[in-house]
Amino acid sequence: MTIKKCCILFGVCLAFTLNAQNRIPEVEALLQKMTLEEKIGQLNLLTPGGGVATGEVVSKNVEAKIKAGQVGGLFGVAGPEKVRVAQELAVKESRLGIPLLFGSDVIHGYKTTYPIPLGLSASWDLDLMKQAAQMAAREATADGINWNFSPMVDIARDPRWGRMAEGAGEDPYLGSRIATAMVEGYQGNDLAAAHTMLACVKHFALYGASEAGRDYHSVDMGKIKMFNQYLPPYKAAVDAGVASVMSSFNDVDGIPASGNKWLLTDLLRDRWGFEGFVVSDYTSVNEMIAHGLGDLQAVSALSLNAGLDMDMVGEGFLTTLKKSVEDGKVTEEAITNACRRILEAKYNSGLFDDPYRYLDSKRPIKDILTVENRALARKLAAHSFVLLKNHGQILPVKKNQKIALIGPLADSRNNMLGTWAPTGDTHLAVTVLEGFRNVAPNATIGFAKGANIADDPIFAEHVNVFGPRIEIDERAPEVLVDEAVQLALNSDVVIAVVGEATEMSGEAASRTDISIPESQKILIRALVATGKPVALVLMSGRPLTIPDEYELPVAILQVWHPGVEAGNAIADVVFGDYNPSGKLTATWPRNVGQIPIYYSAKNTGRPAPESGEFQKFRSNYLDAPNSPLFPFGYGLSYTTFEYSDLKLDKETIGQDESISVTVTVTNTGNFDGEEVVQLYLRDVVRSITPPKRELKGFEKVFLKKGERKEVTITLSPNDLKFYNGQLEYVAEPGDFEVFVGTNSDAQLSKSFVLK
Template sequence: MGAWGDTPTSLFNFLILRDMDIKKWIFLAFLLTPVLFGCKSKAVQNQPSGDIDQKVQALLSEMTLEEKIGQMSQVDPGVFGGIGSVKEAVRNGQIGSVLNLVGAREVNEIQRVAVEESRLGIPLIIGRDVIHGFRTIFPIPLGMAASWDEELVRESASIAAKEAVSMGVNWTFSPMIDVSRDPRWGRIAESGGEDPLLNAMMARAMVNGYQGDDLSDPMTIAACAKHYIGYGAAEGGRDYNTTLIPDIYLYNVYLPPFRAAVRAGVATVMSSFNEINGIPGTGNKRNIREILKQDIGFDGFVVSDWASVEEMISHGFAKDGKHAAELAIKAGVDMEMASRHYANYAKELLDEGKIKMEWIDDAVARILRVKFRLGLFDHPYVDESLADSLLLHPRHLEVARKLAEESVVLLKNDKQLLPLKKGTKVALIGPMADQPYEQLGTWDFDSNEKDSKSVLEAFVEYNGSSNTFFAEGLEYTRDKSTDGFDEVERAIAKSDVVVAVVGEESILSGEARCLAELEMVGAQKELLELAASKGKPVVMVVMSGRPAGLYKTQHLADAIMYAWHPGTMAGPALTNLIFW
């Protein structure tokens, strides 16, 4: 555990202890930007290979316009009409990527159609949100950032890649490196917080972890830096909201993490939902085609966020789907996710002279380049036996535990209450003390709560059932009923120390999970007041997807540990920290 000064944000310091010092972080990032972002990375995936470029150009010369547009289209089988419809479109060269198809056998079958039944045999790239682990879940990215351990974060991404590969995934929509300064915004859970330097460290670590030293290694996957750009600056902390970003902030705050990702060799970048000074991120030619591709030198491909091409209509920036496709292609978005405006209108736009053939060729060349770098043309299929040996491997769980431990932040420890001696009689209370699912956090699509070890489980295993008196008090964090408080009182009466595990459920953070208030929800404050009234030392452990406001509760605890949502190994990690 580190002091609060080891956490990713001084803004968070303000929220919890009213000690804001944003200027020092910006100044530090400004000083270190030339050092960090001027260094060459060992990764070389972003450097074009002459051999690959020759293959790309040769293949490009054989493609029809319809096949080129197909490479620029990504679909979700559930939205597209089912796997049968996807197979037919793949067979006809109308799709270049599929997302949210999981399972080695299922992926191999659709890949077989692409490679063996389509005219040119171009393999698919299979995308999935692998945000902080695949089956083994690590702390949420905001928690990982609090560790400041770049090597451990890199290893966690490498593990996530191996587990994802075993289930057919070869492309993740991560890392999310939006500089985020409003904890009301639900997606702050996915970011590295407010500091450009720390977000850049996370970007480099995760890209290197997912992609390794050689992207063609079958145990690596393509990374995707998102959301380009300024999504974390949403006004009022409201998701998808507009942003106002002067160039001085664009270049010195929001751009450095993406520059770091490109230098680390990131294969892909995702355009953002939000408007930036009135122009949607997906339609911003200056930011994508000029700054990202030309100035920074990114030579991978840009994918839209989910239907963000179509959402330019909702922004009032595009009048219809055809206009939206025109704006996105002009801007430099190479692949459209989920919506079908490229497929429906690109040929018509080209015939009308509203887009250029060179833009389409450039987009397709970028997509093919990534597929060649991934080695998909040589090894398109997945070993279907991998999952049995890789998912939840003991080493994976060990890294998850260690990273969970390093992510925890010690905010308070009066009279050196922590750590406790083994054998201490503990009243373990609170709605997050035995929540194997909720402690995993947001964006964990492929996890299984049965793999997750809760604080109660770990306490009993280490400290003994005879020394652990459990009474959650509240069934869930938003519970306002105090019916369970009598049981809490009885547990405290038998104990020497109270450990209260509070916070927020996983559903309260993540995409479209924005809050107006940051104080604890439900009757958790009343639960802590009850614990504090009994005259015994109180340890408060906060599990949350965002920095919470502890103005009204910090005085009720003698020690405070901020654990974020720590993932699969939350229980063992917290037990190791709380006890000798």
């Protein structure tokens, strides 16, 4: 295949043919011209500051380093004008004119923020997720960004870990499907298109399994568990063609990920065939010193030799690699290979043809925060909400009632976007109070704060690093509660908006107590004591422990942190303009003592009775049941669904055969609605202990009230496979059991045999 390209770096048009190694001739020609120092410079990712830092270091003398060819990319710079200034420094004033990559953390939308990823995953709607990523890419590229540090696909089963907010929850199958959708949404089918961007899957690997749920902590895990439960979403992203991978902060088998050759080369490149480039997380190379692996030169050499291509912010590569070459600790060939991968990414992004291709000054107005984008954000939010309880069918609320809207999050603009929304603008967020007035203009809506998010000023100080998220009222807590109670007594229904401030979850936001803060618990109890119907609108970036609230006669609608259209979307669901269809993607524990908790756990040799009855010398607790408060896949609707007539198209299949599972779903309630039909598989006997069941398929269907549909989900041969004791990906002959239903506790089942 011969392709003609015009490369401004060389001032000539080159015709080339991809060789057997898929090398790009322009890149190879450029590498021949580069000095060792210039190659090392391409491995250096800096931030001049101004954005949200995730470490203590901000780069210095950035302009001079760009001119000297010592920078491969920047992040924390946005806007066509600002990006152009930096790009011109590289293209016009460095010796070889190599353009820069411009990265950003576009985690859940750019300017048009949508729900946090954990919330978005609760929609179980892959097409909507892909649309969300496409919208984020359009907006970010309009502002000059061409590289996104997303998606985050870490499996997380400990909700004390704040970064659970950034991922898709606990399940490797669902996480893999979402990883694919997000990569395809960001990158499209042409990385050089002006509206697509390089994706960066993170954090490779196992970051979601940090010990004690504490951020940046160690991870201790065997390879069978890695391959079967934690690695699949990363591999799915690689299989989807993700352009880059970010290494994680934690260690893997005792070696930090950023310097782990087994992880970055043996697994990622040799076994999985990844051809893109690997970037460190923020100063994670330097942080290997604290891990105990040597000085900056030693850990930088270790990282490069392991397969790390780009050093984020730490500048260890920039300041030590030349000496390591002289000392024989790294080879120039290893530096060249790393440089090649970064240059290839720039080539694939079209930057060699036009370094300014993402810098159209007309695009921001045309593509950012448009009416269409905000409408999509509103839809994404509404589809992410999970109805946890609906005592007395309190929800939906009629629009002509006298409503008491109460709670510290009911009129808190600063807490709508959610954690890790550095490119969003809190001033543009729609509060819940505003949304109620927009959607129900004929309702009488009274507002009272009712409580502080938390009363502890030290805790508030920890949370408010990026601005006021917990604002402690000058009035006494008792005064706030009394005001709310009086409003409730004079209203028909109470909507209490409670939960976490945005920065109570997210990076460096681990919590040992994941219940609703006591200030809000007091408020909730006081509101219920009025005897008025009470619905809790619950905001959080993680599963919470809410057994006390669940026992109260209330409705509970989990809305995560919904994004810029938060208030409108919440009002859409509370008032019944949209029937909630979200399903949990992480198990909700009764208390922190159950953590880690997840649906696909294995049986022990002494399993507790399925009835939940306590028996001595069985695997159970003395003081609580084993079962969670809400299982994985759980979510109610304003209507009800009935499952029946489960059928398999075969009773026995061969190794290369698929099997189709069909079930009839009927809307038996009084509202039209959507249901997520979930299929779980149990491998009854195999060579390594199997999970009780694993998600292997799902389909979201819309049913009008009274409507009945047959839903068919097909299991492929790969759906029956797992990594055995030798890490071979196999399906072993034997009995399998299929479960289909509305959550991971589905009881409708059939069996088949694999030959």
